[in-house]
Amino acid sequence: MEIKILLIPFIGAFIGYITNYIAIKMLFRPYKPIYIFGFKLPFTPGIIPKERKHLIESIANLVVNHFFTEEKILKLLKELDYEKTLKRKVDTFVDKFVEENFEEIKNALKNALTLGKFSIKGLFLTTALEKALEKGLEKVKEKVKLKIKNQLVETLENEIETEIVNISKQLDVKKLVIETLDELTPQELEKIILSISGEHFKYINIFGAVLGFLIGLVQILILTLDL
Numbered sequence: 001m002e003i004k005i006l007l008i009p010f011i012g013a014f015i016g017y018i019t020n021y022i023a024i025k026m027l028f029r030p031y032k033p034i035y036i037f038g039f040k041l042p043f044t045p046g047i048i049p050k051e052r053k054h055l056i057e058s059i060a061n062l063v064v065n066h067f068f069t070e071e072k073i074l075k076l077l078k079e080l081d082y083e084k085t086l087k088r089k090v091d092t093f094v095d096k097f098v099e100e101n102f103e104e105i106k107n108a109l110k111n112a113l114t115l116g117k118f119s120i121k122g123l124f125l126t127t128a129l130e131k132a133l134e135k136g137l138e139k140v141k142e143k144v145k146l147k148i149k150n151q152l153v154e155t156l157e158n159e160i161e162t163e164i165v166n167i168s169k170q171l172d173v174k175k176l177v178i179e180t181l182d183e184l185t186p187q188e189l190e191k192i193i194l195s196i197s198g199e200h201f202k203y204i205n206i207f208g209a210v211l212g213f214l215i216g217l218v219q220i221l222i223l224t225l226d227l
Contacts, residue, residue, distance in 0.1 A: 005220055009212075009215075009219075010213070011216065012219070013209040013216065014212065016215075017206070017208050020207070020208030021208075024201050024205070025046075026043060027048050028046045028047075028049065028186070028189075028193075029045075029049075029190075030045050031187070048190070052189070056177075056181045060181070063173065068173045070165050073168050086153060086157065090149055090152050
């Protein structure tokens, strides 16, 4: 008799573990409703397959309302540190553009000065003007470069951020999420959820066993007091 009483906590632990294990499995299975003689068995399909549409809708709303917001998009854009890349590309483009165009301007001015060479005096004067022109254009060129770079970078940053926000508003993210999740089979959905929460489900099973064991101990205590 005493051995049977001592088995109560272990039986309770077993029942607690199995009960929680079955309850977790019933979240996902069966994948489809089961009919016997035309009557659908209760609790079929499992809770998640049964509430699949509602679950997908809730996930889509969560993504749109909490993850795909204007603030989160701009924050992500800043974290990408795209400004450095943009500035580097702008610097390269402006340097090349200004160098090419200033070279044409400089050559045009030199040619204009060359046309005025009609005497030795004029030759010296033209040479001096060419040197002054060369020096002056170099100073102007660097100032022009800097001004264009600053203005262009600022303008592009504002335009990029504005356009990305506008594009995100035009995209039907909710529809995209719903369509993507709806393509998943019940088995794939189960696999994804278990990959995320599988470890926690194991703890739930263990907790059921511990709780069953404790209930068994309480039962022993009650039986002992009755005796």
